Amino acid sequence: MVSELRLNRGFGSDEAAARRLKALACTAPLHDLDVRKARLEWADAACYQMAEVALQVIDQVTLAMDFDRGADQEQVVRWVVPFVAAQNPDRGADEHERVGHWVVESLLNVGSVDRGFQVDYGSLSADGRYVRRRFDFKLLVELAAPDGRVYLRTTDEAINVLVGALDTDVESAQVAAEVKLENLIRRGRLGDARLAAEQARYRTVQYAEALRGKLDATQRDVRSVDWLTGVPELIEEALAHVESRYRAETAMLSNIADARDESTDPAQRKKAAELIAIVNECIRRHTQLQARLQEAGATFRAEQDRQQFAGGGRRAAIDVFGQLLRPCLELPVNASVAPVTTFFGAVSGVSAPSVPSLNGLVEMLMVPSVERDPFGAPVPEPELMPIEADSRGEAQWREVDDLLWLPDVVRRLSGLLAQARSLDTELPKLVMLRVMHAVGTSIASARDQGEESVCLAVDDGTTLDDVEFGGSDLLVTTAALREAPSYAAAAR
């Protein structure tokens, strides 16, 4: 089997397969929302399109990500509520808000310790064994702002789910997006142009994120960031990006404005107006990025002054970060327990065991002990109802079996009841029960259970005239089950 798998090239350790599977997994939480919505107790949520709401949430959070923070949950829900409300305007505002919160919390996966998602996938190891691996991912994460409040940011996985194909070289994708935009505008497809403009904005946000990370690190320790080549390169690149974007977007703006003025279609004009708003927003963001870029050098010099460099080393000491922390991070969990516990034991100092004072001790000893019943609290006697014994015996079941054995014959329920009554006064009830069960009986389950025939009852509209029962006078028959040739072949 193994050698077969290995021979077949399609089953090799296919990286692309794993990548695709992971990409697929990132969408699972969104599908899951629509599966779980039916089970919500507080609302009949089946009529909401939860996956759409989730995409809106991810969109809003991504757009809110700038230098200092993302958006807090309340804010995100406020932004999304109009979209939720549009889906079901007749529901209350409370419910719309609750749906918003539910979606955000589901995307965070509140309730699990790690607040994330995971999916198992398999790959073939070098020796041809099938190994199960786990892929962990998150869509939204909560981070703490300097003021202690918790805000949301989207993860790379979420941005990839949202925008798709972000896993490419930013610059070239950027140029491609621009070309696409100009083309689209020329062809008058402004809806797509809007998407392209938004994608350009996400990339600007990413530059901003990268710079923010560097500046944060600089504030902690100047030497932790490569200010010799790394950061100047990043700044250079980002400035070039801002410059080109600014030029492109200003041109774009006049292009779209022309498109808007020339167009006669009101929908087209409206779309163009929206696009202008987005491009303006992009330009604002570029300006913001540029301001930060210009301040970056000053931040570095200020931090360098603040973090005075100490003189040369005085004695050989251990580099805690590089020689202890990082190796510990690389160890498997079970192996790392010993070193980290050792460190904790040695760094935690001493604690004086607590001894009660004499006063406290006397008081403790003087307190009368609470008397406990060794048998515990009395168990309440449950009130039990006697179960009615099944009045129908084996013989009666057999009699009904015989009555309902109607191969190739169709009989009326009224006739069956009359015959049953002549045998035994209790029998009609059982006949009634069995016939009711035969209405709409499932052929598939009878077949799966390997039965050879099934009792069928059909209502043709005739009214039942009986002393005990009312309703329709059903037609009852026994149908033999035969396996269809194609099914039988497939089963084999």
Next chain:
Amino acid sequence: MTAGVGLADAEAAARLVALGMRPRQPPSRDAVYADLVSRYGEDDGFKDLVNHVAAGLGLVVLAVMPRSGAVLAATEDSVFEIKMDEYARRTALHNRQADKVLHGLTHLAIAALAFPRPDDLGNDAYIGRVSVNAVEVSVREACRLLEQRVAGADTADPLTNAPELERVWRVYLRRPSTAATKDGRVASDTTRGIAARALRFLADQGFLVALDAESGTYRTTPRYQVQVRELAAQRTFDELLALGVLPAASAEASLRVTATEELL
């Protein structure tokens, strides 16, 4: 008993050890304590006596200096020892091991951030600053670098059926940094919650002094430096050596941040 050691000397030695058990009381505020500290430095007989008294109690004297006072550490199974199991007692049972590792790792990270360069640990005059944010962000970035290193490899993701073989950085990355709770406090099982707890604990032990309660910023005390330098770092280093993990020695600080580069 060594000749020349009187009852008064024994009492003084025991008193110095007892004062060392009060970590938040520096010698500068107590004339008796200051006298005992200087006597420890000058009188070798007294020094031996103090060391022996401490050893009898299950303690090791790490340093006795005017700035730090008597810095003591508990030996294994001493009544004064603080056990990890007690410290991480409130954690859920099913991921106990991972939780213990996260708690220990956070303490390691606090020391690493308080003394980012080997020189800082060696320099007696150095006072480090450390905050919840710095601990959280630095460790997460270190983890992300390790993640980058394996990214794209076949074996990048952990095995489903062997959680104990999962790498520590993966456990840390997976744990959320913070989480909103109903009452607005930091959730205790998040990495920020764990860091905040560790910092508060160290402050209670007299190793750190809170500077700004709002942002959770602390400065180190000389005691903490001694404790990390003389004992904790060394023991952990030996432990890692025994495990066959040989960290490369370098005079340069290894705490670097190059994360988020992959975004571009």
